[in-house]
Amino acid sequence: MLNNIGLPGILLIAIVVLVLFGRGKISSLMGEVGKGITSFKKGISEGSKELEDDSNEEALDVTPAAEKDKA
Numbered sequence: 001m002l003n004n005i006g007l008p009g010i011l012l013i014a015i016v017v018l019v020l021f022g023r024g025k026i027s028s029l030m031g032e033v034g035k036g037i038t039s040f041k042k043g044i045s046e047g048s049k050e051l052e053d054d055s056n057e058e059a060l061d062v063t064p065a066a067e068k069d070k071a
Contacts, residue, residue, distance in 0.1 A: 005013075018026065 021029075
């Protein structure tokens with residue numbers, strides 16, 4: 001059923017959605033989607049930075065446990 005939509009069908013659906021919801025509602029919805037994507041990307045970058053910092057801290061401390069106890 002959905003395989004035969006094509007460009008005219010998509011345009012018709014877009015016009016119906018625009019008439020039903022109005023330009024303002026669709027604009028605010030797309031703004032919220034953009035904010036969500038930005039927040040997701042920020043969370044991903046903060047998570048990877050945190051993992052990188054943790055691995056750097058582990059890499060800095062290479063003193064064997066026996067020598068730590070003597071100090």
